[in-house]
Amino acid sequence: MFSISRDELGPNFTFGAATAAYQIEGGQTDGRGTSIWDTFSSTPGNVKNLDTGAIACDHYNRWPGDLDLIRDGGFDAYRFSFAWPRLIPEGIGAVNPKGLEFYDRLIDGMLERGIKPYATLYHWDLPSPLQDKGGWMNRDIASWFAEYAAVVGHHFGDRLHATATINEPWCVAFLSHFLGIHAPGYRDLRAASRAMHHVLFAHGTAIDALRAESVKNLGIVLNLEKTEAASDKREDLEAQNLGDALFNRWYLDGVFKGRYPEALTSRLAEYLPEGFEKDMEVVSRPLDWLGINYYTRGLYAAGPNGLFGAERRSGDLETSDLGWEIYPQGLEDLLVRVNRDYTKLPLYVTETGMSETNDERRVKYYDDHLRAVANAQGQGADVRGFFAWSLLDNYEWSQGYTSRFGIVHVDYETQVRTPKASYRAFQGMLHNTR
Numbered sequence: 001m002f003s004i005s006r007d008e009l010g011p012n013f014t015f016g017a018a019t020a021a022y023q024i025e026g027g028q029t030d031g032r033g034t035s036i037w038d039t040f041s042s043t044p045g046n047v048k049n050l051d052t053g054a055i056a057c058d059h060y061n062r063w064p065g066d067l068d069l070i071r072d073g074g075f076d077a078y079r080f081s082f083a084w085p086r087l088i089p090e091g092i093g094a095v096n097p098k099g100l101e102f103y104d105r106l107i108d109g110m111l112e113r114g115i116k117p118y119a120t121l122y123h124w125d126l127p128s129p130l131q132d133k134g135g136w137m138n139r140d141i142a143s144w145f146a147e148y149a150a151v152v153g154h155h156f157g158d159r160l161h162a163t164a165t166i167n168e169p170w171c172v173a174f175l176s177h178f179l180g181i182h183a184p185g186y187r188d189l190r191a192a193s194r195a196m197h198h199v200l201f202a203h204g205t206a207i208d209a210l211r212a213e214s215v216k217n218l219g220i221v222l223n224l225e226k227t228e229a230a231s232d233k234r235e236d237l238e239a240q241n242l243g244d245a246l247f248n249r250w251y252l253d254g255v256f257k258g259r260y261p262e263a264l265t266s267r268l269a270e271y272l273p274e275g276f277e278k279d280m281e282v283v284s285r286p287l288d289w290l291g292i293n294y295y296t297r298g299l300y301a302a303g304p305n306g307l308f309g310a311e312r313r314s315g316d317l318e319t320s321d322l323g324w325e326i327y328p329q330g331l332e333d334l335l336v337r338v339n340r341d342y343t344k345l346p347l348y349v350t351e352t353g354m355s356e357t358n359d360e361r362r363v364k365y366y367d368d369h370l371r372a373v374a375n376a377q378g379q380g381a382d383v384r385g386f387f388a389w390s391l392l393d394n395y396e397w398s399q400g401y402t403s404r405f406g407i408v409h410v411d412y413e414t415q416v417r418t419p420k421a422s423y424r425a426f427q428g429m430l431h432n433t434r
Contacts, residue, residue: 002367002429008374014116014385015430016077017070017407018351020123020167022053023394025083027060030098033089035125036135037397040183051400057392058415060102065417067109069408070391073423074430077116079350079387080106081123081167084148091127092144100155107159116161118350118387120221121149121206123167124182124397131184136172136195139273142202142282149206153213163215164291164350165206168223169199169251178307181398189307193271197279200254204282221291221350222251224338225298226330230313235302242310243300256342258284267308289384290343291350294331294369296324320354320365322403328368335376335383346384349373353389355396355403359420362407366422388426392417 006013022037041052059066070078084091086099110117122145126135130144149165157163166172176182178192186192203220210218225247229240245261253261258280265272303311317325335347354365366388373383393406401412407423410416419427 002363002370002425004367004370004374004429005432006429009370009377009383009386012384014076014348015426016075016079016116016118016385016387017073017391018079018387018389019059019081019391019394020120021081021083021086022056022123022125023390023396024057024059024066024392025086026053026055026058027102028054030102031086031089031096032083032099033085033091033096034128035083035085036128036131036183037125039128040185043185046183046185047398048400048402051395051402053395055412056395057410057412059392062415063106064109066391067106067113067115069417069419069423070115071113073419073427075115075426077118077161077385077387078110078391079118079120081120082152083125084122085125085127087151088127088148091130092147095151103156107156111159117159118162118164119152119156119160120164120167121145121152122165122172124172124176126183135184136177136198136202137191139198139201141198142205145202146205146209149209150213153210153215157210157213157215160215160217162217162219162289163210164219164221165203165210166199167221168293169196169203169220170223170247172199174246189268190271193268194273196250197273197276200251200283201276201279203255204279204285207285207287208282217288219287219289219291219345219348220255221293222255223293223295223351224248224252224334225294225296226327226333227298227300230299230301233302236300239300239302239306239310242308243298243306243312246307246310247298252338252342254280254283255287256284287345289346289348290338291348292334292338293351293389294334294349295352295354297327297330299325320356322355322399324354326354326365326368328365328372331369332372332376332379335373335381336379339376339381344382346382348385348387349383350385350387351389352386353405353407355399355405357404359422362420362422363425366425388422
């Protein structure tokens with residue numbers, strides 16, 4: 001069980017569980033188009049065991065039982081994502097009626113169970129026809145994404161408690177276009193630089209499209225890390241500053257200050273879209289809340305194996321089974337920093353969790369990170385909610401099905417769901433104060 005109580009985080013604090021469409025839905029039928037993850041995962045060498053999300057957790061058919069798990073766990077909210085290719089198979093143009101019907105059922109099912117729908121428009125499953133046109137490297141994606149946002153806003157907006165445009169733009173842009181770890185798998189600085197801008201420009205055009213459809217309570221979800229230097233040496237501190245600019249400040253500065261850090265714009269000048277500065281008013285459209293996804297820290301040192309000499313190093317902290325350092329202090333520090341330096345908007349921890357087979361370690365992980373949230377609140381950070389990643393063991397991108405983040409175990413052969421100790425810990429905490 002947890003040592004922290006719900007009351008310690010405030011009477012109106014929102015507790016939720018999170019998932020993403022491609023990782024759990026399956027159901028690649030009923031008019032759903034293909035996404036970049038369908039093709040990327042089918043290409044040898046990209047994903048462990050050539051695993052794909054073709055079936056995943058079969059949430060497309062099993063959603064009622066999954067919503068029952070959220071309700072029975074005592075959670076207030078469910079953070080889910082729409083699958084763009086399910087709603088608009090070609091990415092633009094004709095809307096798929098079967099896709100609309102599925103999300104109608106899902107959202108109505110949440111409301112019937114007293115669960116608040118927290119929606120995300122984009123959690124990485126770009127329709128393949130748009131990738132054929134250049135995807136996030138093409139400036140036109142801002143208008144494509146706005147068209148999609150308008151469809152979602154028109155059909156579902158009045159039933160959504162909160163809506164985020166993009167999940168983790170760093171992953172959409174840098175992880176996928178420079179490091180090549182996620183779809184579409186580029187390893188190209190020009191591609192990454194363009195994607196880094198276009199993903200935030202598209203976020204802004206989507207905000208405009210959603211507001212035009214009278215959708216309320218809009219935000220974006222940024223994945224942030226606590227950056228630290230490997231030593232007090234000047235060159236390592238400079239590497240840490242650059243790492244922070246790449247991972248954190250590009251997105252925070254863009255969204256909240258309407259500019260990108262000069263440490264990067266000077267280095268990326270020849271690769272960035274010409275005239276990108278003119279888009280910054282759209283990039284920094286006013287929001288209603290900010291979501292922060294947090295998993296670990298970034299430890300930086302000067303070295304030849306990182307971009308512009310900022311090399312990421314392994315630290316000496318305890319790790320998850322993916323080798324990610326467990327560092328709850330980093331979450332506390334980030335929440336305080338964002339509140340102090342960037343915005344007084346309500347903050348939500350929209351994802352945190354650990355890949356692990358020993359669930360007792362996961363219980364401690366959540367307990368420690370909830371305590372970090374309470375500590376941040378004590379320092380003035382306006383943190384309003386916490387979402388566990390993930391509700392279910394699921395398709396963990398390039399890790400395939402070898403990595404388990406769920407608070408509910410999934411047997412992928414039978415699709416049987418079994419709550420873990422971490423689920424029971426949340427259930428005990430949440431039901432004890434309801």
